Amino acid sequence: MIRRNTIQCALVHEAVNKLRCHATADQIYDEVVKEHPNISRGTVYRNLQRLCELGDIRKREIPGGADRFDHLCSDHYHARCVKCGRVFDVDMEYIADMEKSIRDTHGFVFTGHDIVFKGICSECKSNP
Structure with missing residues (x-):
């Protein structure tokens, strides 16, 4: 897989690392959109998935709740x-x-x- 670092991907990764709270995708979107109001929810979600596939973050499935994203891999x-x-x-x-x-x-x-x-x-x- 070719690893391209996009600005959007870097922003999402930065938000996960900044939050450090096992944030949901919506919480991460809310964090990114504070500084970058034109980013779409879909862009954030796609980059969360990409970061998981690359091993930069981990998705944690939480029974009875939304998936969370963890900066600790x-x-x-x-x-x-x-x-x-x-x-x-x-x-x-x-x-x-x-x-x-x-x-x-x-x-x-x-x-x-x-x-x-x-x-x-x-x-x-x-x-x-």
Whole structure:
């Protein structure tokens, strides 16, 4: 794949790195459009997909919520607050061979795993 760095792609990548909050595509668009009001939502979405394909960012599928985009590309776990919906990194070692513990694979060839813990974040706990 030929890697062309477009201004729009750089703007989207910069927004993901600036936000550092496991932002949704809409949140990233809102961040980019503050400085560049003429950029389209479709351009932002296409560049998010491109950055994922290039390995510059990672898309995290969050059960019960919108996909999030992570500036950290290393394997790690997440927690989602059940009150506010924000997503946080979990400070624990990634278990690389967890798939080997599965007894009945139902014919699957496993290629990895994502775990999202759920709970109540400290901010929501403090403000009931």
